[in-house]
Amino acid sequence: AQSVTQLGSHVSVSEGALVLLRCNYSSSVPPYLFWYVQYPNQGLQLLLKYTTGATLVKGINGFEAEFKKSETSFHLTKPSAHMSDAAEYFCAVSDTGGYQKVTFGTGTKLQVIP
Amino acid sequence: DAGVIQSPRHEVTEMGQEVTLRCKPISGHDYLFWYRQTMMRGLELLIYFNNNVPIDDSGMPEDRFSAKMPNASFSTLKIQPSEPRDSAVYFCASSSVNEQYFGPGTRLTVT
Numbered sequence: 001a002q003s004v005t006q007l008g009s010h011v012s013v014s015e016g017a018l019v020l021l022r023c024n025y026s027s028s029v030p031p032y033l034f035w036y037v038q039y040p041n042q043g044l045q046l047l048l049k050y051t052t053g054a055t056l057v058k059g060i061n062g063f064e065a066e067f068k069k070s071e072t073s074f075h076l077t078k079p080s081a082h083m084s085d086a087a088e089y090f091c092a093v094s095d096t097g098g099y100q101k102v103t104f105g106t107g108t109k110l111q112v113i114p
Numbered sequence: 115d116a117g118v119i120q121s122p123r124h125e126v127t128e129m130g131q132e133v134t135l136r137c138k139p140i141s142g143h144d145y146l147f148w149y150r151q152t153m154m155r156g157l158e159l160l161i162y163f164n165n166n167v168p169i170d171d172s173g174m175p176e177d178r179f180s181a182k183m184p185n186a187s188f189s190t191l192k193i194q195p196s197e198p199r200d201s202a203v204y205f206c207a208s209s210s211v212n213e214q215y216f217g218p219g220t221r222l223t224v225t
Contacts, residue, residue, distance in 0.1 A: 043118070043205050043216030044157075090157065099145060099209045100169070104157040 002027040002093045004074075006105040014113050019063075019078040021108050023091030026072065033074040034092040034102060035065055044090065050074065051097055061085070086112045118217035120206050126223045132194040135220045138187055139208030143215075148181055148191050149205040151219070157205075163189065196224045 007022040025031050032051050036044040048059025055067040065076045074091060091105040119138040127133055139146050148160040161171040166183045174181070178197070183189040193200055201224050207216040 041218070043207070043218050045216065046214055098211070099147070099207075099214045100162060100164075102159070106156050 002029075002031060002095055002103055004033075004091045004093045004103065004105040006089075006091050006108050008108055009106065010109045010111065012111040012113055013081045015083055016080050019076070019081045019085065019110065021076040021089050021091075021110065023065075023074045023076065023105060024072050025074060025091075025093045027093055027095060029095045032094045032097045033065070033067060034094070035059065035063070035074075035076050036090040036092060036104075037061075038088045038090065038107075040087075047076070047089075081110075081112045083112050083114065086110055118206055118208055118215050120204075120217035120220050122220060123218065124221050124223075126225065127196055128225055129197055130195045131224075132192065133196045133200075133222060133224075135191040135204050135206075135222070137189045137191070137206030137217060139189070139206070140215055141187065143208035143210045143213075145209045145214075146183060146189050147205075147207040147209070148189070149207065149216075150202045151205060152202045160191070193222075196222075198224045200224050 004025045034049045035047040037047050038044045047063050048057045050057045050067045058064045063078045065074050067074050088107045088109045090107050092102045094102045121136045144165050147162040151157045160173045161181045163183045181191045203219045203221050205216050205219045
């Protein structure tokens with residue numbers, strides 16, 4: 001069975017600082033990995049996804065994530081945090097490549113301090 | 115496209131009552147998903163459809179829950195009878211091969 005573990009339920013960064021949200025996965029087959037963002041009182045929005053190929057994946061809003069098989073990690077980064085990045089972020093994994101059987105992590109709430 | 119549309123946005127009902135949640139997916143998407151989000155259990159997939167056909171309902175918690183998709187532009191999730199532990203935010207999402215979009219959710223409170 002596949003799963004993801006998000007380290008840190010809450011992360012605080014200063015505006016302009018590096019954002020690093022950690023995600024480790026467990027999968028018995030080559031995984032497909034996703035990051036979603038959820039703003040208050042809204043549904044989830046796909047930030048980026050890794051299927052195969054290039055291990056550095058660029059997403060929307062300046063976010064990117066790097067797939068590291070040796071570390072079973074898929075951490076999300078952004079060089080400079082904006083106030084508008086304050087939200088909850090979910091890492092997710094699938095073994096199908098599609099969205100059909102995606103397993104979500106427990107989420108990390110990002111606070112951006114002015 | 116207006117995105118995935120869900121109604122109602124908020125629902126407050128008494129235990130034992132029937133609740134029906136509605137979803138209009140994005141035109142052209144061939145998958146539709148129903149999720150439930152709670153603080154305790156996080157985000158859970160309840161059921162998903164492909165081309166209006168239910169494919170996997172293993173996440174539906176009990177027989178009190180049922181979902182239908184009579185056509186490509188409409189789906190319902192029904193809870194009958196509702197219980198306080200059903201209180202959650204229910205999301206509908208639709209997808210094609212290359213994209214997935216979530217609706218804004220329905221916040222259900224069962225008293």
